[in-house]
Amino acid sequence: MILNETLRLYPPAVATIRRAKVDVTLGDLAIPRDTELLIPIMAIHHDARFWGPDAAQFNPGRFAGGAARAATHPLAFIPFGLGSRMCVGQNLALLEAKLTVAVLLQRFELRPSPKYVHAPTVLMLLHPQYGAPVIFRPLSSPPPSASVHTSDE
């Protein structure tokens, strides 16, 4: 839920593009063949019509019923795109992120540095303009599997 809410508010890919192969009608819009459509992932993720008045708030609980039920439209959450060209790395990316968070939280207490400035910006991908400095404090008793092994052990 936390990863999904993070991907909703800060989708690394802020948009994707599709080109109409044939003339098509979308709602009351007539789209001629070869038109390129920009799908504004970031804007859809922040649209209060889909997400409610707290659309700008970090609220992981909105994903409690699953990603398809988090908004009023099942396709309002598309951090990995949609359809036949959606991200092939989705499962790997989510697995890596969950593992990283789990391993870090077993060993450290994390808090944002006072130097952190919230300034998301786009340079190809969405990223923190001034970085995301985090203060790590080792937990006093990490789990046994977290002990450090040296090369001569």
Ligand code: HEM
């Ligand atoms: C949080 C991590 C990631 C995000 C948010 C992300 C997001 C996206 C998005 C939005 C698209 C365009 C999908 C569309 O137009 O429908 C895409 C395509 C793609 N992604 Fe990712 N991606 C991530 C990680 C990865 C990883 C780890 C890999 C590879 C190991 C990967 C490989 C690809 C490839 C190959 C495509 C092109 C797929 C195609 O055109 O058929 N991505 N990704």
